[in-house]
Amino acid sequence: MEKIKHDLRLSETISPFGVGAIVDVRGESLIAPDTSWWDKKYAPRISCERLLARVGPGELRQAPTHAGRAAKETAGLPYWRFPAWRFCERCSKLSMLTGKKKGRWTNTCECGGILVAMRYVAVCQNGSHVQDIPWFKWAHRGHDEGVTEAVRFCRAYKELKFERSSKRGEGLASLRVTCNGCKRSRPLSELVEKESLRRDGIRCDGRQPWEDTGSVTEPCEHQLVAVQRGATGNYIAERLSALDIPEERPxxxxxxxxxxxxxxxxxxxxxxxxxxxxxxxxxxxxxxxxxxxxxxxxxxNDGSDEFPLLELKDGEWAAFLKKLQHGRDRSGEDFVVDGWTVSDDRLGPQELTRRLSGVGQVRRVREVRALLGFRRHNPGADLISADLGPDRRRRPVYPAIELFGEGIFLRFDEGKLAEWEDNPDVRKRANILVDRRAREAWAHRLDVPEPRFIALHTIAHLLIRRLAFASGYSSASLQERIYASTDRPDRTAGIFIYTAAGDAQGTLGGLVRLGEPARLLPLLVAALDDADVCSNDPVCIESDSQASSRLNLSACHGCALISETSCETGNRMLDRQLVLGGTNVTGLLETVLPEVRGVGGGH
Structure with a gap:
């Protein structure tokens, strides 16, 4: 096959076009194979001991890069054609064949028409496998009276056509796969019926499209479901990121x-x-x-290890606290933070400043992001590693990128937060999400939705939406890290909002300049004011069941949701009531807006 040269941003090799993802490039539908296919000579290693300590034995490698225009011999990443079945947009012929023109492979039909990838593929419901739908086999199956002996034993492999006809109905009923040999025709509406592939005897191959049949050690017993190849659920990346900071002991x-x-x-x-x-x-x-x-x-607890490190965030929290204590940071390292106190009531409403114990302008920070693997169809499916190499004894390679950026850190007052959390109505409200998280088999990967986490997480979302107007960055380019835990000796209560870019020079400073308390606190008040009334109220504010798996309470696209790639939990674990208050619950910051507006009482 003739090579296709196409430039991707480095961040796109992690998400959304990382290992296992389907991507459209120049009219072709491609899928990214695992890192065992990479040419390691052109994939430089990335150093981040904190991240590797969490991931385990392995290597972090960055995709090959180039400067200027890509040449024929420029190193790149391989992508596999998927799905293999395509139809000609001119003559409607459906096949897995690739045309040849003047001795070179080309994506054109014999008639000269362009070949277009079929819209549907088959995804394993729980095994995270994906495969082509065997269209010839599917077209000659079914349980209707049209399956005659001539259809059952048809061998007209080159006579399939993918046809559209409004006379047959609307939607998928108008799209049909027809065999000119036996005249069998089936609408795609039968493809998406429940258990349709199982009834037609189509089973999961138990592998990824770039793997050969010899890689399957045992059959996959999970059922297949037909989905559109561009559906979001076809690829759920499992990523992990760490800030490259001087590790501090809690x-x-x-x-x-x-x-x-x-x-x-x-x-x-x-x-x-x-x-x-x-x-x-x-x-x-x-x-x-x-x-x-x-x-x-x-x-x-002497002699025991009851409190192991809380993954990556313990050291980060301790490092932030140390930086906040020293004011202006004149170090020349990759972690530069200017610490501010907010005790001056002139900086903002007293009801807000007394709940904050410090603000940090993060002028420079290095972040390393790694792709550990992916899942398909649902968050509870099997995790497929980013490295499926045949030699399991070698250390796996994880795609990674290093980013340099800037951000804003807010530390909340532990005493005020603990006092608010002791309110029975607050705990009752948060326990709704705690119970739902416990009922979902996959949700243990999400943070425990205790009151402080929900409130601080929601505040981070509200602030990101407001910062997008003032910083010059889009909301999708801003990221969050939430430090909110009470089940540790060192309780955490902070928010880090940052942006990062692949250039070693970092970003442009539009976000960090807003970290001065005199600018940040008015922005936070404005964010609360934005969220005070949602365009979906009163439905939204009175709700306790929104988002996937009902893991949001009073939060929707009109008030609190942001880009899923910006959120640590995929836009889950949010509730405006725990921030602004509600009929039966006290909000963490519910007294801020009344003070600003000069009115008494609660929210």
Whole structure:
């Protein structure tokens, strides 16, 4: 096959055109094979120890790049033609053949017409496999009276046609696959019926289109479903990203070391929670400036590893806190943050400033994103690795990119947040999503929707929508990282909104300049004002069941949703009521707008 040269942005090799994705290029429908097909000589390694520690043994490699115009020998990524079945837009002939013209392969029919990929492919419901629909076999199957002996034993393999006729009906009923040999004709409306492929005896091959039949070690028992090849559910990327920061130890670990090193600590452990232990713990606490409960907790867990690192975000949170304490950052590293306090009431409404304990202007940050694999059809399907190479003993290769950017970090006051979370109505509201998450087999991959996470996550979305107007960046180019957890010794309560680009020089500064409190707090107030009334109210604000799997409460496209690629949870776990308040629940920031408007009372 003659090579097709087409430029992609580096970020597109991770998503949306990463391993396993179907992409249209110059009239061709192609699919990206796994990284075992890459030429490693032209795929440079990317260094990020924090990310590799989470991923496990393997390598991070970036797709080949070039400067200027691509030449014939320019290194690139291979893409596989899929689906193989195509029809001629001139004569309607349906086949898997590729034409030849003057000895070179071409995507044209014998009649000179352009070959167009068939619209439908078959996706495995739970195994994440995808394959061509065997159109000849499908056209001669069915359970109607038209399946005669002549149809059943037809061998006119080159007589298939894909026809359109409004006389046959509308929609898919007007699209038919017809065999000129036996005159059998079936409408595509029969293809999308429930269990239609199973009834026709079409089974899953148990592999990806670029894999050969020898790669299948055991048959796939899952059913196939016919879907449009461009459907969103055909490709659900599993990505992981990490900020390249100087790793900091969480405060609780540092406190634990001080407590264990105290001369009286062994007495607390020896008394095993008795009255003497409480008394001695009080002495240690007063000397080290910690609570007696912290001392007793360290003693109770001494020698155990009850609190392992929370994936990648523990170190990031600790690094942000250290940067916020030092004000102006004059370091020349890849993580530069200017810290601000917001205690001055002149910067914004008091009801807002008293709930924030710090703001960071992130002037430079390096992020590494990796594609671990993908799923098809539904989030609970099997994960297919980005490297399906035959030699399982070697270290897998994950597609990755490094990005340099800027952003804004907000730290919320832990005391005010904890006080708000203790409200029974707040916990009751959040528990709606906690219960739904528990019922979905795949949803364990999402963060636990405790009250602080839902509120901070929703605030991040509202702020992104407002920043898109003021920063010069589109909302789709902004990303979020939510730090909101209470089940750790170091409770986290922060939002990081950033943008990043593949150029080593980073981005243009339009976002970080808005991180000064005098500019940021008015923008946050404006974001709350935008969300106060949704175009879908009162339906939206009174709702407790929106989005896929009902994992949103009061949040819709009119008020809180953003691009799915910008959100860590795919536009799930959102609720305006936990931010702005509702009839039966107190919002975290519900008193801000009344103060700004000069009115009393709640939301």
């Amino acid at each position: 405060i609780s670990e540092k406190q634990g070391d001080l407590i264990r090193g105290h001369v009286y600590f062994e007495k607390v452990v020896a008394d095993n929670g008795g009255p003497q232990a409480e008394m001695v713990a009080g002495w240690i606490a007063s000397e080290l400036g910690v609570s007696p409960e912290t001392v007793l907790s360290v003693a109770a």
